[in-house]
Amino acid sequence: MADRGTGVDEGIITRRTAILGAGGLGVFGVLASRLYYLQVTKAEDYRVLSDDNRFNFNITMPSRGRILDRHGESLAINSQDYRVVMIPERVKDIDATLKRVSEILPLRETTLKRIRKDINEHARFVPILIDDHLDWETFSALNLNTPDLPGVIPEVGEGRSYPDNGIFAHTLGYVGRADVKDVEKDKDPLLRQPTFRIGKTGVEAAADKTLRGTAGRLKVEVNAVGRIVREWPDPKDQAIDGKDVWLTIDAELQRHAAELFEEDSGGLAVIDVVTGELRTLLSMPTFDGNMFVSGLTQDDMDKLNNDEKRPQYNKVLSGGYPPASTFKMAVMLAALESGLIDPTSKVFCTQKLRLGNRTFHCWKRGGHGPMDMRDALKNSCDIYFYEISQQIGMDKIAEMGRKLGFGQAHNIGIAGVKSGIMPDPAWKQARLGNGWRMGDTLNASIGQGFVLATPLQLAVMAGRIANGRKALTPNLLIGQDLPEMADLGIDPSHLAFVQDAMWSVCEEPGGTAYRENGLGIKGLDMAGKTGTGQVRGISASERRSRLRKNEELPWKLRDHSIFTGYAPYDAPRFAVGCVVEHGGSGSKRAADIVRGVLQRALERDGLGPKTELPPDGASL
Amino acid sequence: MMNPLSSRAGLTAKLYEVNWLLIALVALVGMVGVTMIFAATDGVWSRGAQQHLIRLVFAGGIMLAVAMTDIKVWYTLAYPIYAVALIMLIGVDVMGVSVNGSQRWLDLKLIRFQPSEVMKLAIVLALARYYHDLPKYFTSRISGLAGAALIILFPMALILRQPDLGTTLLVAATGVALVFLAGVNWRVIGGAALAGTIAIPLFFRFGLKEYQRSRILTFLDPSRDPTGASYHITQSKIALGSGGVTGKGFMNGTQRQLEYVPENRTDFIFTVIGEEFGLIGSLLTMGLYISVIGLCVWLSMQCKHIFSRLLILGLTTTFTLYIFINLGMVMGLAPVVGVPLPLISYGGTVILTVMTGFGLVLSAHLHRQNELPRSHF
Numbered sequence: 001m002a003d004r005g006t007g008v009d010e011g012i013i014t015r016r017t018a019i020l021g022a023g024g025l026g027v028f029g030v031l032a033s034r035l036y037y038l039q040v041t042k043a044e045d046y047r048v049l050s051d052d053n054r055f056n057f058n059i060t061m062p063s064r065g066r067i068l069d070r071h072g073e074s075l076a077i078n079s080q081d082y083r084v085v086m087i088p089e090r091v092k093d094i095d096a097t098l099k100r101v102s103e104i105l106p107l108r109e110t111t112l113k114r115i116r117k118d119i120n121e122h123a124r125f126v127p128i129l130i131d132d133h134l135d136w137e138t139f140s141a142l143n144l145n146t147p148d149l150p151g152v153i154p155e156v157g158e159g160r161s162y163p164d165n166g167i168f169a170h171t172l173g174y175v176g177r178a179d180v181k182d183v184e185k186d187k188d189p190l191l192r193q194p195t196f197r198i199g200k201t202g203v204e205a206a207a208d209k210t211l212r213g214t215a216g217r218l219k220v221e222v223n224a225v226g227r228i229v230r231e232w233p234d235p236k237d238q239a240i241d242g243k244d245v246w247l248t249i250d251a252e253l254q255r256h257a258a259e260l261f262e263e264d265s266g267g268l269a270v271i272d273v274v275t276g277e278l279r280t281l282l283s284m285p286t287f288d289g290n291m292f293v294s295g296l297t298q299d300d301m302d303k304l305n306n307d308e309k310r311p312q313y314n315k316v317l318s319g320g321y322p323p324a325s326t327f328k329m330a331v332m333l334a335a336l337e338s339g340l341i342d343p344t345s346k347v348f349c350t351q352k353l354r355l356g357n358r359t360f361h362c363w364k365r366g367g368h369g370p371m372d373m374r375d376a377l378k379n380s381c382d383i384y385f386y387e388i389s390q391q392i393g394m395d396k397i398a399e400m401g402r403k404l405g406f407g408q409a410h411n412i413g414i415a416g417v418k419s420g421i422m423p424d425p426a427w428k429q430a431r432l433g434n435g436w437r438m439g440d441t442l443n444a445s446i447g448q449g450f451v452l453a454t455p456l457q458l459a460v461m462a463g464r465i466a467n468g469r470k471a472l473t474p475n476l477l478i479g480q481d482l483p484e485m486a487d488l489g490i491d492p493s494h495l496a497f498v499q500d501a502m503w504s505v506c507e508e509p510g511g512t513a514y515r516e517n518g519l520g521i522k523g524l525d526m527a528g529k530t531g532t533g534q535v536r537g538i539s540a541s542e543r544r545s546r547l548r549k550n551e552e553l554p555w556k557l558r559d560h561s562i563f564t565g566y567a568p569y570d571a572p573r574f575a576v577g578c579v580v581e582h583g584g585s586g587s588k589r590a591a592d593i594v595r596g597v598l599q600r601a602l603e604r605d606g607l608g609p610k611t612e613l614p615p616d617g618a619s620l
Numbered sequence: 621m622m623n624p625l626s627s628r629a630g631l632t633a634k635l636y637e638v639n640w641l642l643i644a645l646v647a648l649v650g651m652v653g654v655t656m657i658f659a660a661t662d663g664v665w666s667r668g669a670q671q672h673l674i675r676l677v678f679a680g681g682i683m684l685a686v687a688m689t690d691i692k693v694w695y696t697l698a699y700p701i702y703a704v705a706l707i708m709l710i711g712v713d714v715m716g717v718s719v720n721g722s723q724r725w726l727d728l729k730l731i732r733f734q735p736s737e738v739m740k741l742a743i744v745l746a747l748a749r750y751y752h753d754l755p756k757y758f759t760s761r762i763s764g765l766a767g768a769a770l771i772i773l774f775p776m777a778l779i780l781r782q783p784d785l786g787t788t789l790l791v792a793a794t795g796v797a798l799v800f801l802a803g804v805n806w807r808v809i810g811g812a813a814l815a816g817t818i819a820i821p822l823f824f825r826f827g828l829k830e831y832q833r834s835r836i837l838t839f840l841d842p843s844r845d846p847t848g849a850s851y852h853i854t855q856s857k858i859a860l861g862s863g864g865v866t867g868k869g870f871m872n873g874t875q876r877q878l879e880y881v882p883e884n885r886t887d888f889i890f891t892v893i894g895e896e897f898g899l900i901g902s903l904l905t906m907g908l909y910i911s912v913i914g915l916c917v918w919l920s921m922q923c924k925h926i927f928s929r930l931l932i933l934g935l936t937t938t939f940t941l942y943i944f945i946n947l948g949m950v951m952g953l954a955p956v957v958g959v960p961l962p963l964i965s966y967g968g969t970v971i972l973t974v975m976t977g978f979g980l981v982l983s984a985h986l987h988r989q990n991e992l993p994r995s996h997f
Contacts, residue, residue: 012803013929014921020797020937021917027944028910032903034951038861039899046861 058220059193062213063158065242067172067203069251070277070478075168076204081159082139083132085195086115089124090151098130100149104141105131118194129194132159133294160197160204160293164251166286167258170314171249171414171476173202174292190215197293203245206414207477213242246478248277256600257282260593265309266560266580267316267455268593269474270601273466273572276473276485278412279601281456283319287311308556309581318418320452321579324531324586325380326564327401327447329465329498332373334392334400336494341388343373343497349383353442360386360442361543363532377501378511380530382446389445394436397444398424403471403490405460406453412476420457423450448534458564458577462528464488465502466572468495502527503569513591519567520599524607528565528594530586533579535560550584558582563590567598574601634688638986639919643683645912646963646978650676650971652905653889653964659871660885660892668885668966675968679975686979691987694980695749695927701738702746702771708735709778736787737973739775741980743791744798744934746771751802752927753995760805768799785832786957790941797937798930836955853952860894860902860951867898885966887958890950905964909943919985925992928984935977942974 038046067076084105091097098112107115111131118128130152134142142154160175162168175197182198183191190196190212199208216239219232250270257268261284270280285307291300304312313319335341351367353360362368362382368375376384389397401407407422421427423444425436443449453461456474463472469492470485505511505528507518512530519526536557542548550558561583566575576594583589654673661667712735750767751759758764772795780788800809824833859873873895885892894902913936920932939962946961948954960967962974 010926010929013801013926013933016801016803017917017920017933020801020933024913024940025910028906030953031944031947031951032906034953035860035894035899035902035906038857038951039864039894039902042861043864046858047864 058218059189060216060218060237060239061158061190061193061196062215062239063241064160064175064197064213065207065211065244067207067211068244068246069249070247070279071250071252072246073251075164075247075249075251076160076162076172078158079161081132081157082134082136082154083157083159083195084130084134084139084142084152084154085127086130087124087127087151087153088119092150094119097149097152100145101130101142101152104145105134105138107131122192122194126192126194127153132157132195157195160290162289162293164255166288167255167282168249168251169202169286169289170283170316171202171247171281172289173204173206173414174200174289175204176200176292188212188215200292201416202414203247203477207245210245211242214240216240248272248279248476248478249281250279250601250604253597253601253604254280254282257593257597258284258286260596261580264580264583264589265315266578266583266590267314267319268576268578268597269316269456269459270574270576270597271459271463271472271474273463273472273566273575276463276475276482278456278474278476279574280597281316281476283313283315283317285309285311314416315579315581316455317412317414317416319454319579319581320418320420321454321560321562321581322449322533322535323406323447323451323453323458323564324533324560324562325382325446326458326461326529326531326562326586327451327453328377328380328385328445329461329502329529330401330404330406331385331389331392331397331445332377332498332501333404333465333490333494334397335373335388336497337400337490338392338396340391341373346370346372347376347381347384347387349381351383353383353386355386355438355442358439360439374497374501374504377498377529378504378508380505380512385445386442389441390438394424394441394444397441398422398427400490401451403488404464405457405471406451410456410460410474412456412474413480414476417456418454420454421450421452447531455577455579458562458579459575460577462564462566462577463575465495465498466527466566466575468492468499472575499527499569502529502565505529506565507569512587513563513565513595515595519595519602521602521607524567524602525569526565526567526595526598527569528563528591530591531560531562531564532584532586533560533562535582550582555582559584560586561589561591562586563594565594565598567602568607573605573607574598576601631688634986638684638687638982639915642912642915642919642978642982643680645908645915646683646975647676647680649908649912649963652893652908653966656889656892656964657885657966659873659896660889663871671968672966672971675971676963676975679971682972683975683979683982686976687982687986689983691928691983691990692992694745694931694983695752695992698742698745698749698927702742705735705738705742706774706778709739709775711735713778713781734969736775736779736782736784736791737969739779740787740791740794740938740973741935741977743771743775743795744931744938744977745980747795747798747802748927748930748934751798751930752925752992754802756803759803760808765799765804765808768795768802771795772799780827783829783832784958785828786945786959789957790938790945790959793941794934794938798934801930801933832957853949853956856888856891856950857952859891863895863898863902865899867894867896867901870896872896887946887956887960887965888950889965890947890961893964894950906947913940916981919981923984923988924990927992928988931984932981935981939974939977942970 063078066074069075084101086097088094098107098115101107107130115128115130122128139154142152146152146154162172178191178196178198191198199205199211204211217237219234221230221232253270257280261268261282264284266284268280268282269278271278287304336343348370349362349368351362351364360382363380367383368379368381371379371381371384373384375381401422407419409417409419411417423440428434428436428440428450440449444451460472460474467488469488471488473485475482503525506513507525508514513528538547559582561580562578563586564577566572576597578590578594580589580593654669654676657672658665658669661669747768750771754764754767772792776788776792779791824836862868873892890902893905916932916936920929920936923929923932942959942962945954945957945959949956949959960970962970
């Protein structure tokens with residue numbers, strides 16, 4: 001364009017456009033030939049690459065922390081677990097493959113159902129557990145057959161294992177597969193790993209975050225059948241193992257307590273009178289936590305559920321029992337603190353006490369005769385406590401009960417601790433909708449009626465009486481921040497009186513728990529109180545003819561045998577609460593168990609003169 | 621010969637006259653994008669495909685609005701737009717928002733956008749006007765070259781500071797292409813080529829950030845880091861190569877499904893085309909792009925003034941460079957610099973830039989017979 005002879009020449013633009021256009025077409029040509037090279041010449045190589053070696057990010061599992069007793073003995077560990085997993089992505093025909101596998105390793109219908117469900121719920125490259133806890137023969141047979149079973153991978157993993165055959169099962173709890181609710185609550189990618197196990201109950205659940213650890217990542221190159229051909233580890237992506245959790249429990253002592261229980265059912269707690277550390281937390285009979293890890297069969301489940309001794313029930317924390325005569329210390333202290341009762345004045349026990357048209361009985365045929373307060377505890381006279389409780393009133397008794405730890409769920413860091421019942425008029429009105437009657441007070445004064453307590457609470461009560469200054473609170477997990485214990489707020493002279501009376505129960509001839517050779521450790525005395533928890537009503541006609549002996553009754557109707565006490569009497573170290581379900585009189589079964597446990601506890605604490613210390617020599 | 625369209629000409633007449641073939645081709649490329657994003661996101665409509673379609677429609681509206689506006693308006697606004705883009709680039713430097721470690725975004729509360737995208741258009745507008753106004757005999761003189769160099773170098777330096785190597789190269793190459801098209805003589809071109817040969821190694825050593833250097837080194841020697849930077853390229857080549865001639869079929873790409881190819885709905889979308897539709901699909905896509913480019917060049921030749929011609933050619937150059945850099949990167953011929961495949965890759969900013977560019981192309985062509993003034997130096 002020639003207008004005014006200036007401006008860029010149009011002809012030049014057209015020529016230059018042609019040059020650039022040709023260049024552009026050239027570049028497109030290069031790109032197209034490159035495509036041809038990649039997609040035609042090299043296509044086969046790349047097809048193999050795309051089918052074969054692939055990079056995957058595998059989640060690497062941290063080791064779960066152990067659970068240890070106070071001396072470092074393992075209560076929950078990880079053991080080698082032979083298992084077989086399947087990567088659905090690498091499997092051509094899942095049904096056929098499972099059928100082949102079940103020729104070597106029989107798979108139950110429920111297992112197959114679970115495997116199919118897992119396959120549907122996870123990404124195709126996530127390994128799905130077929131079965132674990134395999135024996136060596138099956139495992140090696142599977143290994144031999146892997147060439148015919150692409151995508152099926154036998155592997156050695158870590159499984160949770162509880163070495164002690166269940167003695168700690170209730171406290172430790174167990175681990176299991178994370179369920180839908182767990183996965184919703186917790187976004188940790190570990191939970192979506194089919195081989196991961198999460199704490200379900202007990203310490204395993206309470207300390208799960210500590211024990212679990214953190215997932216790692218591992219970049220791996222895998223071939224067509226899912227075998228890892230190369231790993232690209234990165235130190236910063238490593239899994240962080242879970243931390244160990246230490247318990248205040250003394251495993252050896254707990255084992256001893258379990259032996260003393262023999263076949264009986266019940267719960268027992270040993271508490272350090274100074275620190276509140278629980279040395280033993282036993283519920284009998286036990287169950288094997290390992291069963292829950294590997295998956296329970298219907299048969300196992302039925303066996304557990306139909307056992308009348310309820311092995312799964314955590315009796316020491318959750319079992320509510322009438323504390324029976326062990327509650328009399330609370331009544332005594334309420335009496336002394338209120339100043340309404342002179343401990344030296346006597347009540348005459350004729351075995352019967354009439355209240356309105358009801359008759360209340362003492363357990364001793366023919367009655368105890370004249371009883372002052374100390375004698376009443378030593379002999380466990382019911383009539384004495386019927387009398388004084390009427391003068392003190394239920395509110396004061398309940399207040400003292402609560403001071404001693406009844407009616408509250410002690411927080412020991414794990415779930416399942418029950419509060420029992422410390423009834424008073426307000427409670428009855430709110431709960432049952434009718435008024436408190438004097439008869440209720442009488443029943444409560446001997447720990448019957450509405451009063452319910454757990455073996456842990458019995459131990460805490462004895463511990464508080466023995467400690468004398470602080471409202472002792474139990475704890476289980478070492479390293480937890482513990483709140484300062486509150487003052488107990490009971491006159492020391494009153495406590496001394498009760499302590500002396502509890503001593504007389506065990507150490508004075510005639511006391512309900514007196515044994516000639518006492519604790520079995522020279523120079524050390526114990527203090528305690530027996531209780532016989534009635535679980536059935538006794539009819540007037542039976543009382544007239546003859547009270548049936550426990551041995552004549554079906555197990556379910558026999559009395560609970562209860563004992564609570566502490567030792568050494570003059571410098572208390574340990575307190576124990578014990579209930580033997582339907583174990584008969586508290587002066588026998590429970591008293592003997594507690595005596596044996598206290599003896600062993602003191603020996604292990606280096607207090608006894610016995611030379612026969614356990615081989616690990618663990619002593620403080 | 622058709623009558624010049626005045627700026628007052630009826631909208632209907634203009635809509636009738638606008639080049640619908642180009643619009644149709646652009647829409648077709650956009651639909652390829654929607655389809656491939658759909659495949660890349662495992663057929664989940666809401667993970668990008670839907671958004672891509674909405675953006676195409678929205679940007680299409682803007683394209684038409686730009687096309688209907690008289691080319692005189694764009695001529696008048698060329699320098700002001702360039703100035704605003706330059707100020708915004710300085711603004712990013714001072715108060716930009718950092719995304720993925722690069723400071724490219726300017727947050728204007730209402731919209732967050734990249735001034736470097738605006739600059740891609742502005743630099744073409746500015747240079748087109750510059751050469752429209754420049755007397756012919758200045759083109760290869762020092763004074764004429766210095767003006768063009770200033771227009772190119774200011775934004776280049778600012779974009780490189782962000783740092784955004786891909787856009788810097790794009791803007792620079794577009795600028796150089798326009799200087800070439802404007803007719804600078806071969807002596808100057810030879811000198812520039814010599815200077816470039818000396819400058820590039822220096823630039824590589826001192827002008828680039830560590831990660832940019834690493835990308836280029838990895839490109840030259842892929843084995844030096846098989847799981848890091850070259851992982852992208854290796855996986856992308858496997859995806860393309862395993863597609864073969866006919867591909868694995870729509871939604872059947874294994875590399876894509878396993879998410880071995882990273883960012884496969886954005887910068888690496890072409891791997892999905894190559895894996896699922898093979899060589900045939902890849903070549904068809906490239907053919908579609910060539911048609912768009914060829915049509916634009918054809919449209920430029922019908923324009924009466926230098927401004928319109930250079931504007932169309934400059935914008936086409938930018939569009940073409942996007943494609944070259946992206947395809948080169950995906951096929952392992954160019955370093956991974958993070959340039960999307962225009963209209964097909966998922967991402968709003970690029971769609972807006974490219975479609976506005978096509979709006980300018982359409983406007984230049986639609987008003988090709990109109991008179992343009994000429995300011996003299």
